[in-house]
Amino acid sequence: MEIVLSSSLNSSDMSLFDVIGSRRSVRSFTDEPVSDEELVKILDAARLAPSGGNQQRWKFVCVKNPRVLRMVKNCSPGFYGEATACIVAGIEGDAPAFSGTEYGSLVGVLDIGFAAENILLAAHALGLGGCAIASFNSSCVKKVVNAPENFRPTLIISLGHPDRQPPAPKKKSLSDVAYLDEWGNAWEKQESVPNE
Ligand SMILES: Cc1cc2nc3c(=O)[nH]c(=O)nc-3n(C[C@H](O)[C@H](O)[C@H](O)COP(=O)(O)O)c2cc1C
Numbered sequence: 001m002e003i004v005l006s007s008s009l010n011s012s013d014m015s016l017f018d019v020i021g022s023r024r025s026v027r028s029f030t031d032e033p034v035s036d037e038e039l040v041k042i043l044d045a046a047r048l049a050p051s052g053g054n055q056q057r058w059k060f061v062c063v064k065n066p067r068v069l070r071m072v073k074n075c076s077p078g079f080y081g082e083a084t085a086c087i088v089a090g091i092e093g094d095a096p097a098f099s100g101t102e103y104g105s106l107v108g109v110l111d112i113g114f115a116a117e118n119i120l121l122a123a124h125a126l127g128l129g130g131c132a133i134a135s136f137n138s139s140c141v142k143k144v145v146n147a148p149e150n151f152r153p154t155l156i157i158s159l160g161h162p163d164r165q166p167p168a169p170k171k172k173s174l175s176d177v178a179y180l181d182e183w184g185n186a187w188e189k190q191e192s193v194p195n196e
Helices: 016-022 036-047 066-074 102-125 138-144
Strands: 058-063 085-092 129-133 151-160
Touching (some): 016 102, 036 085, 036 102, 058 066, 058 102, 066 085, 085 102, 102 151
Antiparallel strands (some): 058 085, 085 151, 129 151
């Protein structure tokens, strides 16, 4: 049975595990633009992500105007490649219940992390690529996209058509990162996605 997530999210030929296993950070793009249909699917994937207390205090500024894109790049030393679009993802205002607390700002950062992974997986499932970018000057980006004072840009996600498949970065094995039942008790089962 096919599970329909939303009217604009189609099932792809790749299973979720194929998408997770073959996604790479892409930093090199062709000049083919990302279509509005693709951007809608990617933004839907972002807004459907989990958020702490379901507060959804996020805003996603989708930049596709080449002049604005260039200015965002100029604020972002960690932005590599000529992406044809990007999403500035951040949190608007304080969570009323946790206003000004460390927990309040932590939840916002986590929310954007969840949304960003959805964006990257959705882009990859569509045959696109992108990269999460944390290295940028926040006030510069805010000015470029004309965001209000209470908006905190947290990640930029570059997007475009990959011009090559990046090599697989080295990932730690399950036995390096997972324990069974208690700290230090080695997890000995093999990975289901082979390490390249
Ligand atoms: C929170 C976060 C911030 C990142 N910031 C940058 C960045 O500023 N510039 C960049 O090129 N890559 C950035 N990356 C991408 C990582 O370098 C990349 O995910 C890592 O090397 C693993 O490669 P993979 O995504 O292909 O698995 C960031 C990733 C995360 C999760």
